[in-house]
Amino acid sequence: MDKKNYFYSIFVRWWFAAKMAMHGILANPLRSALTILGVTIGVTSVVSLMGIGEGARQAVVAQFESLGANVITIKAHHVSAEFDAEYTKELVERVDGLEMATPVIQTKALMRWRRTRGHAEIVGVNNEFPQVRDHGLLAGRFFTSLHVKQRSKVAVLGYNIGIELSGGRNVVGQTLALNGETYRIVGILSQKGAGNAEDIDDKIVIPYTSAQKIAEKRTVEEIWGKAAGKREADLAVVQLSRIIKKDLRMGQSAPTGKGGGPSEKETVMRVSNGEMWVGSKPQSEEESEPPLPEVGEDIVTITNLNQLVKEADNANRVMTLLLGGIAAVSLLVGGLGIMNIMMVAVNERTEEIGVRRALGAKQSDLLLQFILEALYVSIIGSIVGIVTGIWGLKLFENIGFQTAISLKAIRIASVVALTSGLLFGVYPAVSASSVPPVEALRRQ
Amino acid sequence: MAVIKLQDIARSYKVGQVQVMALKKIDLNIEKGEFVSIMGPSGSGKSTLLNVIGCLDRPTAGTYELSGKRVEKLRDGVLADIRNQFIGFVFQRFHLLPRLNALENVQLPLIYRGLVGKERRNRAKKALEMVGLSDRIHHTPSQLSGGQQQRVAIARAISMEPAVILADEPTGSLDSGSSKNIMGVFNQLNREYGITIIQVTHDEEMTAYGDRVIRILDGEIEKIDVVNAS
Ligand SMILES: Nc1ncnc2c1ncn2[C@@H]1O[C@H](COP(=O)(O)OP(=O)(O)OP(=O)(O)O)[C@@H](O)[C@H]1O
Numbered sequence: 080m081d082k083k084n085y086f087y088s089i090f091v092r093w094w095f096a097a098k099m100a101m102h103g104i105l106a107n108p109l110r111s112a113l114t115i116l117g118v119t120i121g122v123t124s125v126v127s128l129m130g131i132g133e134g135a136r137q138a139v140v141a142q143f144e145s146l147g148a149n150v151i152t153i154k155a156h157h158v159s160a161e162f163d164a165e166y167t168k169e170l171v172e173r174v175d176g177l178e179m180a181t182p183v184i185q186t187k188a189l190m191r192w193r194r195t196r197g198h199a200e201i202v203g204v205n206n207e208f209p210q211v212r213d214h215g216l217l218a219g220r221f222f223t224s225l226h227v228k229q230r231s232k233v234a235v236l237g238y239n240i241g242i243e244l245s246g247g248r249n250v251v252g253q254t255l256a257l258n259g260e261t262y263r264i265v266g267i268l269s270q271k272g273a274g275n276a277e278d279i280d281d282k283i284v285i286p287y288t289s290a291q292k293i294a295e296k297r298t299v300e301e302i303w304g305k306a307a308g309k310r311e312a313d314l315a316v317v318q319l320s321r322i323i324k325k326d327l328r329m330g331q332s333a334p335t336g337k338g339g340g341p342s343e344k345e346t347v348m349r350v351s352n353g354e355m356w357v358g359s360k361p362q363s364e365e366e367s368e369p370p371l372p373e374v375g376e377d378i379v380t381i382t383n384l385n386q387l388v389k390e391a392d393n394a395n396r397v398m399t400l401l402l403g404g405i406a407a408v409s410l411l412v413g414g415l416g417i418m419n420i421m422m423v424a425v426n427e428r429t430e431e432i433g434v435r436r437a438l439g440a441k442q443s444d445l446l447l448q449f450i451l452e453a454l455y456v457s458i459i460g461s462i463v464g465i466v467t468g469i470w471g472l473k474l475f476e477n478i479g480f481q482t483a484i485s486l487k488a489i490r491i492a493s494v495v496a497l498t499s500g501l502l503f504g505v506y507p508a509v510s511a512s513s514v515p516p517v518e519a520l521r522r523q
Numbered sequence: 524m525a526v527i528k529l530q531d532i533a534r535s536y537k538v539g540q541v542q543v544m545a546l547k548k549i550d551l552n553i554e555k556g557e558f559v560s561i562m563g564p565s566g567s568g569k570s571t572l573l574n575v576i577g578c579l580d581r582p583t584a585g586t587y588e589l590s591g592k593r594v595e596k597l598r599d600g601v602l603a604d605i606r607n608q609f610i611g612f613v614f615q616r617f618h619l620l621p622r623l624n625a626l627e628n629v630q631l632p633l634i635y636r637g638l639v640g641k642e643r644r645n646r647a648k649k650a651l652e653m654v655g656l657s658d659r660i661h662h663t664p665s666q667l668s669g670g671q672q673q674r675v676a677i678a679r680a681i682s683m684e685p686a687v688i689l690a691d692e693p694t695g696s697l698d699s700g701s702s703k704n705i706m707g708v709f710n711q712l713n714r715e716y717g718i719t720i721i722q723v724t725h726d727e728e729m730t731a732y733g734d735r736v737i738r739i740l741d742g743e744i745e746k747i748d749v750v751n752a753s
């Protein structure tokens with residue numbers, strides 16, 4: 080036989096094996112359907128459970144991303160450790176990779192808007208806040224450095240407050256009163272979403288200089304900085320902790336005259352959960368009028384928000400994989416179903432196997448046929464499973480789950496289904512092809 | 524020239540601790556174009572012998588030359604090709620594939636030969652014509668009588684134009700009318716196309732169609748009768 084004919088004949092045999100495998104499936108439609116159903120259930124659960132896990136992951140990631148990229152927060156837990164606003168500029172100069180920073184002061188004020196009154200949460204920052212926290216504006220502008228310097232009475236409204244006050248009309252340029260003083264509204268922040276970015280949507284942002292006046296203090300309790308990139312953020316945290324620790328020792332950080340500062344204390348640093356603690360004991364509940372910090376208590380926390388994102392993401396990834404793993408067990412059960420049915424099919428068809436062997440079929444012909452038969456089941460099961468899995472995700476979405484059609488899940492499910500079809504199909508196929516022809520013909 | 528040359532062929536089975544000698548020491552030559560019947564009591568080793576001749580089974584000892592080629596030690600895959608090219612099987616229980624129609628059943632060995640399309644169909648049709656079943660090619664086995672099914676099986680055996688047809692009790696499940704019909708077909712294939720035919724039978728009447736009768740007892744050739752041409 081010449082080469083071309085040889086390949087031709089192989090092709091004919093394979094085609095025929097594929098056809099006979101199809102006959103095998105169709106010979107017993109109900110049985111095949113049930114086996115396919117087993118695979119379908121497995122694939123469906125992998126796709127939908129992993130989709131739910133992936134959805135949860137994406138939700139958490141979105142929440143953390145709303146905090147802004149490469150943000151480092153420095154927070155004082157005791158009045159004695161609070162920062163002078165000028166210290167912000169100093170840190171930006173001294174720490175490489177820290178591009179900008181804003182002093183932050185959070186306080187409350189009595190708000191009056193037209194004829195309504197209420198309490199408002201105030202965030203005092205400098206003009207760099209929008210860049211630091213990656214925060215855009217819905218309307219108007221943010222206040223300028225001049226506003227900050229002059230302690231101007233200007234306010235930028237959080238999204239929800241802005242929408243509430245305006246009732247659809249433009250409020251930029253109008254005024255509201257905070258603690259009896261008149262503030263001009265210069266802008267409205269864009270939306271971050273409920274629970275995101277420390278609920279900035281429900282707050283009013285004003286220059287920190289004005290906020291200091293409301294809070295009646297000359298320090299700020301927080302500094303938010305922005306690093307140039309991921310790597311820079313990691314490095315900046317290390318540098319920051321060194322600098323702040325040193326400054327605290329020298330009592331420079333709180334030039335307020337209140338208390339002697341923590342300069343005498345031993346401060347210990349350690350890294351946990353991506354946060355740098357200056358201090359040695361986990362932070363305790365803070366009182367409104369705190370006593371001087373105990374020795375070893377945390378007084379300043381430095382947090383790299385990137386790190387938080389990463390960890391939350393990792394935790395969710397593990398959960399997603401766990402869900403997928405559980406679902407994969409049902410896929411395995413589906414695979415066992417295939418094996419079971421294939422064993423029965425092989426047994427039923429020993430006569431056919433014998434006849435075909437007598438007429439010239441090789442072991443490889445039968446091997447191929449039975450493996451293909453198992454593969455058909457798992458392929459059909461996978462396709463149907465992916466479709467129902469996606470459909471199931473839509474159902475979950477309708478009852479309020481955040482889901483994501485995860486390509487990874489689809490890939491995992493189909494690979495596992497196909498390999499289990501293959502694996503569990505091989506044994507019956509081998510046993511079919513290795514029955515001696517005489518035996519196969521003799522058996523009834 | 525002998526198509527089949529068996530020398531000192533033995534075939535034994537191990538059943539538990541016991542060695543069962545199904546064939547003891549068979550020396551047999553069958554000439555090209557011969558029509559041979561094998562007879563003997565049940566369990567004497569007729570099917571075993573036929574399976575060895577048909578390369579479905581390997582002898583445990585002895586040498587076997589088929590068309591001048593030693594085959595007793597060949598690999599399974601090679602034997603499959605030899606069966607496909609040289610041997611046509613006809614079984615007592617027909618062994619047609621139930622889901623395929625007559626034409627498709629007859630095409631089976633041609634598929635393993637790698638033939639396609641028109642050529643394959645034409646050869647299958649020709650084979651069905653030779654057994655007189657041109658009008659039943661689209662019937663499935665369950666739509667055919669026993670005799671017709673056996674004729675489809677014969678068509679399947681001859682579609683590859685084999686050197687030898689091996690038939691193990693081909694009329695064992697048929698009434699006498701159908702049996703005669705099948706024998707007529709064999710006779711015709713043997714006379715007109717020169718195909719070598721070896722059949723196992725229990726029916727003395729059926730041996731009348733052959734040239735020789737090989738009588739087997741307990742795995743050995745008891746004697747060989749030559750049938751007088753009548
Ligand atoms: N697979 C096997 N294992 C063990 N012994 C076997 C096997 N196949 C055949 N035998 C034995 O070999 C002997 C010959 O069997 P064989 O089938 O060739 O007989 P036979 O002449 O065809 O009989 P029958 O006329 O009933 O078909 C018997 O004694 C049988 O028990």
Ligand SMILES: [Mg+2]
Pocket residue numbers: 569570571691
């Ligand atoms: Mg027998």
